[in-house]
Amino acid sequence: MxxxxxxxxxxxxxxxxxxxxxxxxxxxxxxxxxxxxxATADQLxxxxxxxxxxxxxxxxxxxxNDSSEIIG
Numbered sequence: 001m002x003x004x005x006x007x008x009x010x011x012x013x014x015x016x017x018x019x020x021x022x023x024x025x026x027x028x029x030x031x032x033x034x035x036x037x038x039a040t041a042d043q044l045x046x047x048x049x050x051x052x053x054x055x056x057x058x059x060x061x062x063x064x065n066d067s068s069e070i071i072g
Contacts, residue, residue, distance in 0.1 A: 013059060
């Protein structure tokens with residue numbers, strides 16, 4: 001039976017940096033590596049909101065990117 005071993009977690013924040021000529025939002029992302037694997041969704045949300053408070057652009061989306069090694 002194969003197993004998935006969590007190797008790493010990244011926190012990606014997507015900001016809305018304006019609107020282009022066609023009226024579509026311009027999105028910019030910032031990724032933070034070495035996030036603790038045990039972080040909960042609430043903890044990541046709080047961290048993202050705190051970081052967003054220090055930025056000029058409006059926070060559009062918060063993503064958690066986990067990577068796993070499959071052994072089997």
